Amino acid sequence: MRVVVPREIKDGEKRVALVPDVINKLTRLGLEVVIEAGAGVHSQATDADFTAAGATVKSGDVLADADVVLSVQPLTPQQMATLKKGAITISFLSPVTAVDSIDAAASAGVTAFSLELVPRISRAQSMDALTSQALCAGYRAALVGAELSPRFFPMLMTAAGTVTPAQVLVLGAGVAGLQAIATARRLGGVVSAYDVRPSSADEVKSMGATFINLELEALEGAGGYAREMTEERAAKQRELLTPYIAKSHVVITTAAVPGRTAPRLMTAAMVDAMEPGTIIVDIAAETGGNVEGSKPGEIVTTAKGVKIWGGRDIPSQLPFHASSLYSRNVVNLLTLMTTPSKDGAPVALNIDFTDEIIDKSATTHGGAKHTPGASEKVGAN
Numbered sequence: 152m153r154v155v156v157p158r159e160i161k162d163g164e165k166r167v168a169l170v171p172d173v174i175n176k177l178t179r180l181g182l183e184v185v186i187e188a189g190a191g192v193h194s195q196a197t198d199a200d201f202t203a204a205g206a207t208v209k210s211g212d213v214l215a216d217a218d219v220v221l222s223v224q225p226l227t228p229q230q231m232a233t234l235k236k237g238a239i240t241i242s243f244l245s246p247v248t249a250v251d252s253i254d255a256a257a258s259a260g261v262t263a264f265s266l267e268l269v270p271r272i273s274r275a276q277s278m279d280a281l282t283s284q285a286l287c288a289g290y291r292a293a294l295v296g297a298e299l300s301p302r303f304f305p306m307l308m309t310a311a312g313t314v315t316p317a318q319v320l321v322l323g324a325g326v327a328g329l330q331a332i333a334t335a336r337r338l339g340g341v342v343s344a345y346d347v348r349p350s351s352a353d354e355v356k357s358m359g360a361t362f363i364n365l366e367l368e369a370l371e372g373a374g375g376y377a378r379e380m381t382e383e384r385a386a387k388q389r390e391l392l393t394p395y396i397a398k399s400h401v402v403i404t405t406a407a408v409p410g411r412t413a414p415r416l417m418t419a420a421m422v423d424a425m426e427p428g429t430i431i432v433d434i435a436a437e438t439g440g441n442v443e444g445s446k447p448g449e450i451v452t453t454a455k456g457v458k459i460w461g462g463r464d465i466p467s468q469l470p471f472h473a474s475s476l477y478s479r480n481v482v483n484l485l486t487l488m489t490t491p492s493k494d495g496a497p498v499a500l501n502i503d504f505t506d507e508i509i510d511k512s513a514t515t516h517g518g519a520k521h522t523p524g525a526s527e528k529v530g531a532n
Contacts, residue, residue: 155217165193171204181492228255236260283476289330305339323405404441427456436461
């Protein structure tokens, strides 16, 4: 059974779905691993590294004979159409933004799994690519803020006097936000944070940051995510956050609701109230942006001298470790649905839809879109 990793073709994508260190986890199961030549070039994984790890490196079309395709970005509709019926794909595959790829997978008879849909349960933690990549994004966000800011982050005592530390505000205390807090603190900033989930206060405080309590209704959602808020609630939140934002030197916004447009945390009026030289890092720019005026992949400077950095492919800016973490996520998910070769029996895929992880992360199966909850058990060889 052949597992294929193609080169990523989306502009700016520098990750690879498998790194050499994890190849043996698949070959031990009896799987053949094929890597498209050059797939790991940006992640410091050479073709020779993959070959030494036990994979086969091929040029040209690697998809036609694939039983399983592992990628970071969704395969394009054209790529889906080249796969054989019954093939499996594992990748990021948002039901909101990758509709064409999902439709193409269904038409081709491909079973397509979305890493965005892996449920947030204890048993699935090792497969949670959203979390591993959010970790990368939060770390990078703090570094960007420090790099763009005209200020030092730490307090410095010098012969010429004392340099006061930067005031850093992080909006959203999920995985990305907590990593941004931790990194900004390590850089010496004085950090405050806000989240619509009061339960995150203890985590924020444990990192040495101050939790801002606006005394609004909690929005605890399923799986640890925040629930979507009403516009009235959002407007009140923005009003109460304005004074905290106005006195900050760096603001990092990380709020997201899976499968939906990013919530608007800062309006243009709030940005205009900030001091010249203030830096805003919006890591949700690709999904609509937490900040009015942010643009993915661009630095926008307002008329009043505030810089808004719009995130785009942020984990790809740290391709070595982002790929390493991601590859472990996909290997763990693939292993869950693999029956190893044993006593002469070949390795087989066991797509068991009674398993919550498999059921909820599948988007297509058997020539149609998959609806979680319709329990069935199908073996594939």
